[in-house]
Amino acid sequence: MNPKPTLSLGTWLSIGSPVIAELAALSGFEWVLFDLEHGCASEATLCDQLRALRGTATKGIVRVAAPEPDQIARVLDWGADGIMVPRVENASMAASVVRFACHAPMGRRGFSRTVRATDYGLKAHPDKPIIMVQIESVAAAYNAVDIAAVKGLDVLFVGPADLRHEIEHGTNDSRTSYDACLSRVLAAARSAGREAGILVRDAADLEAHADLGFTRIAVDSDLSILRKAYQALVS
Numbered sequence: 001m002n003p004k005p006t007l008s009l010g011t012w013l014s015i016g017s018p019v020i021a022e023l024a025a026l027s028g029f030e031w032v033l034f035d036l037e038h039g040c041a042s043e044a045t046l047c048d049q050l051r052a053l054r055g056t057a058t059k060g061i062v063r064v065a066a067p068e069p070d071q072i073a074r075v076l077d078w079g080a081d082g083i084m085v086p087r088v089e090n091a092s093m094a095a096s097v098v099r100f101a102c103h104a105p106m107g108r109r110g111f112s113r114t115v116r117a118t119d120y121g122l123k124a125h126p127d128k129p130i131i132m133v134q135i136e137s138v139a140a141a142y143n144a145v146d147i148a149a150v151k152g153l154d155v156l157f158v159g160p161a162d163l164r165h166e167i168e169h170g171t172n173d174s175r176t177s178y179d180a181c182l183s184r185v186l187a188a189a190r191s192a193g194r195e196a197g198i199l200v201r202d203a204a205d206l207e208a209h210a211d212l213g214f215t216r217i218a219v220d221s222d223l224s225i226l227r228k229a230y231q232a233l234v235s
Helices: 018-027 043-051 069-077 091-101 116-121 138-142 144-148 160-169 178-192 203-212 222-234
Strands: 008-013 031-035 059-063 082-085 130-135 155-158 195-200 216-221
Touching (some): 008 018, 018 043, 043 059, 043 069, 059 130, 069 116, 082 091, 091 144, 130 144, 138 144, 144 155, 155 178, 178 195, 203 216, 216 222
Parallel strands (some): 059 082
């Protein structure tokens, strides 16, 4: 019997506070996601949030707003341990992400010896970044096998809100179900030796998703946790 894969637990950070980032790291999360796509803060807040993780084992992953080479290179130069790129639809887009995120020979990202990623010149070369691509549409789920085959990718990360929204409100002529899309992504990731990831809003759903085969799971967000706590206090 194969052992159950190790779960890597993270959480979403949308507010932009270094204090919250530091508290999440000190609390023991293995990784945190700094959200520049839908988050409340701008890129200007990112460096201090990344610095708040220094000295901890917590990895800082940044979700960029779009698969643009300048956005990807900039957050990695600032010391992000990895990136998450939204709305990756096919293998060609996934391959572009790898090219933008990696230095030669794997990619075409510009190299500097004096950025935070190299400890301002104290480290010879930065580590390869963790690369997560988001599967957020039915088309992407059906292209998951080809996406997972792209060399350099680490995680196929399902965006549940966008995927559910498309299935419920999009064209979806084939009437593909949400669960069927999850199964396709999980099978593709497993076959290619990649991780499968997802965001869950309720900690009670964590075990069920881990049992399905997701190994990179984020639970809730700083903003949502505060909102629910405030509502509970008022009620």
